[in-house]
Amino acid sequence: MGAALGRVHRLWRQAINHAVSPLELTESRWAVMVHLDHLGEGCSQHALAHQLAIEMPSLTRTLNQLEQQTLVERQPAPNDRRAHTLWFTERGRRVMADLEQHIQAVRTAIYGNLTDEQLCQLAHIVCAMESNLHQYLEHHRGNGK
Amino acid sequence: MGAALGRVHRLWRQAINHAVSPLELTESRWAVMVHLDHLGEGCSQHALAHQLAIEMPSLTRTLNQLEQQTLVERQPAPNDRRAHTLWFTERGRRVMADLEQHIQAVRTAIYGNLTDEQLCQLAHIVCAMESNLHQYLEHHRGNGK
DNA sequence: GGGAGATAGTTAGCAGGCTAACAACGGTAT
DNA sequence: ATACCGTTGTTAGCCTGCTAACTATCTCCC
Numbered sequence: 001m002g003a004a005l006g007r008v009h010r011l012w013r014q015a016i017n018h019a020v021s022p023l024e025l026t027e028s029r030w031a032v033m034v035h036l037d038h039l040g041e042g043c044s045q046h047a048l049a050h051q052l053a054i055e056m057p058s059l060t061r062t063l064n065q066l067e068q069q070t071l072v073e074r075q076p077a078p079n080d081r082r083a084h085t086l087w088f089t090e091r092g093r094r095v096m097a098d099l100e101q102h103i104q105a106v107r108t109a110i111y112g113n114l115t116d117e118q119l120c121q122l123a124h125i126v127c128a129m130e131s132n133l134h135q136y137l138e139h140h141r142g143n144g145k
Numbered sequence: 146m147g148a149a150l151g152r153v154h155r156l157w158r159q160a161i162n163h164a165v166s167p168l169e170l171t172e173s174r175w176a177v178m179v180h181l182d183h184l185g186e187g188c189s190q191h192a193l194a195h196q197l198a199i200e201m202p203s204l205t206r207t208l209n210q211l212e213q214q215t216l217v218e219r220q221p222a223p224n225d226r227r228a229h230t231l232w233f234t235e236r237g238r239r240v241m242a243d244l245e246q247h248i249q250a251v252r253t254a255i256y257g258n259l260t261d262e263q264l265c266q267l268a269h270i271v272c273a274m275e276s277n278l279h280q281y282l283e284h285h286r287g288n289g290k
Numbered sequence: 291g292g293g294a295g296a297t298a299g300t301t302a303g304c305a306g307g308c309t310a311a312c313a314a315c316g317g318t319a320t
Numbered sequence: 321a322t323a324c325c326g327t328t329g330t331t332a333g334c335c336t337g338c339t340a341a342c343t344a345t346c347t348c349c350c
Contacts, residue, residue, distance in 0.1 A: 026336090
């Protein structure tokens with residue numbers, strides 16, 4: 001039954017991939033851009049990875065791609081020579097401005113025929129499952145089984 | 146917002162992976178076994194891939210693994226020399242019998258604090274989103290854009 | 291100040307989804 | 321019969337998640 005979530009997630013990824021492909025983006029790169037915008041420029045990779053709920057190496061790879069596309073850049077962080085701060089480039093900011101309009105069609109296609117109440121229920125249930133899963137995994141790691 | 150589904154799916158995969166690891170299985174191999182059982186032995190790879198909602202090459206790889214573990218075997222199909230029929234081995238059937246008990250803990254951990262009504266709502270909403278996404282993708286493929 | 295342990299980021303390589311391209315076979319129409 | 325098209329399954333290789341192991345740095349405590 002949790003498999004249904006996987007199916008929807010893969011379809012959603014395909015839809016987003018299609019929607020942002022005119023901007024030379026993919027779902028994962030798009031997600032990084034959006035969350036960087038949401039978190040605010042100048043944040044660390046660690047903070048961004050936490051926000052995205054992915055591991056650092058996954059983010060490292062995606063950031064390399066975005067940096068190669070000159071959409072995002074890493075700058076040395078003041079006060080910590082290990083860390084980087086993340087910033088949009090000029091071009092990155094222009095792309096961000098265009099994003100919403102490309103995504104909107106997907107959003108309305110997916111959520112269009114659902115009521116606000118249903119979306120609220122969905123968010124609530126999914127959040128509960130997420131927290132349940134976190135708890136399960138945390139519990140079954142400290143112990144051997 | 147669809148990203149939350151991805152997070153839950155990844156956590157769920159980790160939980161299942163953990164739960165079935167004593168049987169030398171992973172979530173994807175487990176899913177193949179369960180769906181083969183559900184669909185009935187003797188079915189074709191195509192039918193099983195459809196049931197799992199994955200593409201044939203993904204299934205091919207997983208079946209290779211299961212065959213190497215002597216849990217499942219491919220047999221030539223009568224009446225169609227291209228196709229295979231899929232069968233559990235003796236060992237595979239024994240493992241299937243053990244599966245439910247290993248999975249149960251995960252299920253109760255995830256769904257335990259949700260009401261039947263919530264699960265029903267979830268199934269309904271997820272199903273709607275799945276069908277919306279299918280429609281979107283179908284629509285935006287026939288056309289150039 | 292100097293050493294032990296935590297933390298930020300990277301690299302390497304695995305897992306399992308996908309598409310594209312192919313071989314082998316089936317089915318149908320001429 | 322043969323020619324063509326659809327189907328089944330495989331191979332090759334991309335994408336993006338992950339863990340493990342590493343470097344470089346920071347922090348804290350003696």
